[in-house]
Amino acid sequence: MKRTVLTVDDSRTMRDMLRLCLIEAGYAVEEAVDGEDGLIALSRHKPDVIISDINMPRLDGYGFIERVRADAAFNGIPILVLTTESDAAKKDRARAAGATGWIVKPFEPAKLVGALARVLA
Template sequence: MTCAQDKTRILTVDDSPSMRALLKHALTAEGFHVDQADDGVSALDWLKENECDVVITDINMPRMDGFGLIEHLRKGAIHENRPILVLTTEASEEKKAQARRAGATGWIVKPFDAQKLAAAVRRVTH
């Protein structure tokens, strides 16, 4: 089952234009609505004016990295329960533990499988 009927809205946060394009294509094909930001600061600006069901963020980005974004979102009551998935090339247990402590809901290592990513989104939003 896809979420095409409810159009789950995802904010992807990644500084790589090619990764943003790949995420948009893969997640749109799975029936999701995808918005994008190129770093944590841009994501926070976007979230001031918009809503989403889940955030998918990279870790290593300029201006504000994924850890900073997660911590900032978890401080505000409006975002404290929003699912946040980390999608990164980082695979160390230390980084995963840091993300969990910051408040990440899940961790996916790049390169990603589109169907597994979609399944992870469905798991945290339904």
């Protein structure tokens, strides 16, 4: 059975790129357009891993990660942050919220797939 990745990003282009990369790597993909939509997606499908942007409308990535970590049903799911942000303080804030890892956009598909393999091992 394929492992499922939930991608949470307000950019349609980024979601499309992630979907193509992840499907090619053998993953099933669920998508959400922001943190609020991501919480709804979690209630429908429990993914094996989450990839989330930080800068999104309605509920940003920090709030999304905090809400996921606050729910016992989902708090063990690895969460990789995929963002254009490279500021150390923002990275620290994401880790404090419960992020498992941090990848800066634009991403290299092989590095993303490698990061997924590491957090799912």
